[in-house]
Amino acid sequence: MAVRGRRAGHRDYDSKKKRKEAEIQQALSSDPIDVATLRRMAISEGGLLTDEIRRKVWPKLLNVNTDDLPLPPGKELREDNKDYQQVLLDVRRSLRRFPPGMPDEQREGLQEDLIDIILHVLKRNPQLHYYQGYHDIVVTFLLVVGNRLATALVEKLSTHHLRDFMDPTMDNTKHILNYLMPIIDQVNPEVHDFMQSAEVGTIFALSWLITWFGHVLSDMRQVVRLYDFFLACHPLMPIYFAAVIVLHREQEVLDCECDMASVHHLLSQIPQDLPYETLISQAGDLFVQFPPSELAREARQHAERMAASTFKDFELASAQQRPDMVLRQRFWDRLRGEERTKSVLTKPRTNRLVKLAVMGLTVALGAAALAVVKSALEWAPKFELQIFP
Amino acid sequence: MMAAAAELESSLELSLGGGAGPGGLPPARSRIFKIIVIGDSNVGKTCLTYRFCAGRFPQRTEATIGVDFRERAVTIDGERIKIQLWDTAGQERFRKSMVQHYYRNVHAVVFVYDMTNLASFQSLPSWIEECKQHLLANDIPRILVGNKCDLRNAIQVPTDLAQKFADTHSMPLFETSAKSPNDNDHVEAIFMTLAHKLKSHKPLMLSQPPGSGEMHLKPEPKPAMTCWC
Numbered sequence A: 001m002a003v004r005g006r007r008a009g010h011r012d013y014d015s016k017k018k019r020k021e022a023e024i025q026q027a028l029s030s031d032p033i034d035v036a037t038l039r040r041m042a043i044s045e046g047g048l049l050t051d052e053i054r055r056k057v058w059p060k061l062l063n064v065n066t067d068d069l070p071l072p073p074g075k076e077l078r079e080d081n082k083d084y085q086q087v088l089l090d091v092r093r094s095l096r097r098f099p100p101g102m103p104d105e106q107r108e109g110l111q112e113d114l115i116d117i118i119l120h121v122l123k124r125n126p127q128l129h130y131y132q133g134y135h136d137i138v139v140t141f142l143l144v145v146g147n148r149l150a151t152a153l154v155e156k157l158s159t160h161h162l163r164d165f166m167d168p169t170m171d172n173t174k175h176i177l178n179y180l181m182p183i184i185d186q187v188n189p190e191v192h193d194f195m196q197s198a199e200v201g202t203i204f205a206l207s208w209l210i211t212w213f214g215h216v217l218s219d220m221r222q223v224v225r226l227y228d229f230f231l232a233c234h235p236l237m238p239i240y241f242a243a244v245i246v247l248h249r250e251q252e253v254l255d256c257e258c259d260m261a262s263v264h265h266l267l268s269q270i271p272q273d274l275p276y277e278t279l280i281s282q283a284g285d286l287f288v289q290f291p292p293s294e295l296a297r298e299a300r301q302h303a304e305r306m307a308a309s310t311f312k313d314f315e316l317a318s319a320q321q322r323p324d325m326v327l328r329q330r331f332w333d334r335l336r337g338e339e340r341t342k343s344v345l346t347k348p349r350t351n352r353l354v355k356l357a358v359m360g361l362t363v364a365l366g367a368a369a370l371a372v373v374k375s376a377l378e379w380a381p382k383f384e385l386q387i388f389p
Numbered sequence B: 001m002m003a004a005a006a007e008l009e010s011s012l013e014l015s016l017g018g019g020a021g022p023g024g025l026p027p028a029r030s031r032i033f034k035i036i037v038i039g040d041s042n043v044g045k046t047c048l049t050y051r052f053c054a055g056r057f058p059q060r061t062e063a064t065i066g067v068d069f070r071e072r073a074v075t076i077d078g079e080r081i082k083i084q085l086w087d088t089a090g091q092e093r094f095r096k097s098m099v100q101h102y103y104r105n106v107h108a109v110v111f112v113y114d115m116t117n118l119a120s121f122q123s124l125p126s127w128i129e130e131c132k133q134h135l136l137a138n139d140i141p142r143i144l145v146g147n148k149c150d151l152r153n154a155i156q157v158p159t160d161l162a163q164k165f166a167d168t169h170s171m172p173l174f175e176t177s178a179k180s181p182n183d184n185d186h187v188e189a190i191f192m193t194l195a196h197k198l199k200s201h202k203p204l205m206l207s208q209p210p211g212s213g214e215m216h217l218k219p220e221p222k223p224a225m226t227c228w229c
């Protein structure tokens, strides 16, 4: 019985996969290309399935023209680049990101390519600044789509999804991390309060956010699956996914000693066997229920009320004035009277995939996007404009 | 892939795992010495902290993004103490707005430079300055560590230069190697020396934020411990 059941399950999976592949092919060959469907495919169970499909679909998700790829970057870039030394150090140390069986020679060649791609993008976009962890993103593209296409995709990504991480300072990155606690609070206030009293901060999620989890996940298949998801969604989706991971581990967190070191250590070690498909769909749900524009509005109100000096230096502000605390307070105020539920994640929801795909679409659409995120724009023009040029 | 990740992460388990350390798990209430390790990228901060907490040189390290944390339980004069090492990212951009939070309540600072890289030595003033700003108080124990002394033919920072610098800033200087197996005891000795200082000095103040009490630790400038490799 069990065996037959499993086989049937397998057949079921195979036929689902076949169906999905066909759907993707159809979307790719329709004229114009059906990007909305491709986004939905990238988000839904299993993502884009194979690297072969990824090579075709990722450029579409990023609206990159594959007929007109830049020449592979040359070595001359290394001469006068201020980031060259740092890039070199980080790439040399990134052995873990290459397939374990790969011959040294091949790996070293790819590491050289990796350096060239990074320097190429930085050179062409002087407004972008290298950060440690950027190489973890670029290597993923290099391994999946190869040198030339990776260069084009990474350049697009860097001026969109990753733009905020590439500012001269990490202030915007820090701001994005500040969304984490309010999201957690929506779903499980107990976990939120526990983390708050441990003063754990949010740096445990920093490498998750700025490498799209490439730095912390060992299994490349999980990494590319997440990249499918993030490429199809709003640039802030990784922070929702980070929140979902913390929430998934709620019991471990609550069982932890309530101090910064213990909680930081627990959370920064990501379990390698997370149920990715479930978490992806939970992150999607949370995004739809608490879209960033809503969080941003809360943050804006907060920013207005805050004295400039304390805003500049969060550490000097009292705990009550910290942005995430205030965000949280606002949420409580707003939710008071409404049904306050701890089971946000299990609430019935309709059209999640469709909505998500629309949110993702906004990234590529320019004008439409501006309308969608108008409220966010009012609050942080710089941040959103960078994402939606 | 997994193996490398597991290796780098095993230091804490090593120290927290039941009975792993000498004398086993410390009681929940044991005192904690929180030490932050800073310096340029690639000077060996991750290797040094790993060496102390796991007892060996890691096969490979990756760029540290943000802040990593390692811990080891030790016994000093019969008292169980947890030594927490906060290993920070070297790239400047992480320092300004990110690492700040982790300077909270630190009891000591370890500045690291790479003896084979003059630039990493020349960055020290800015690290010291930054540390001053974060800690608000200037009187917590600080030490200076020159790493990679095993690369004898590539030394760019002469000991007397480093010593002079250390004297100017009233810090003891240690030259060592996280890599050379002969130096295992030496890296250990450095952190243990620091722990002894912390323990013997105003023990009751240690759980207070720095600056709130008079935790004066007279630095005694002394000649650099010679490299034992």
Ligand SMILES: Nc1nc2c(ncn2[C@@H]2O[C@H](COP(=O)(O)OP(=O)(O)O)[C@@H](O)[C@H]2O)c(=O)[nH]1
Residues within 6 Å of the ligand: B040, B041, B042, B043, B044, B045, B046, B047, B048, B061, B062, B063, B064, B090, B147, B148, B149, B150, B151, B176, B177, B178, B179, B180
């Ligand atoms: N020869 C030698 N190499 C070292 C030593 N310590 C670290 N390294 C190497 O220096 C590089 C950077 O080390 P890492 O600990 O990652 O530096 P961090 O950026 O300061 O954390 C790595 O390739 C290490 O293998 C040492 O004592 N001797």
Ligand SMILES: [Mg+2]
Residues within 6 Å of the ligand: B045, B046, B047, B061, B062, B063, B064, B087, B088, B089
């Ligand atoms: Mg490091």
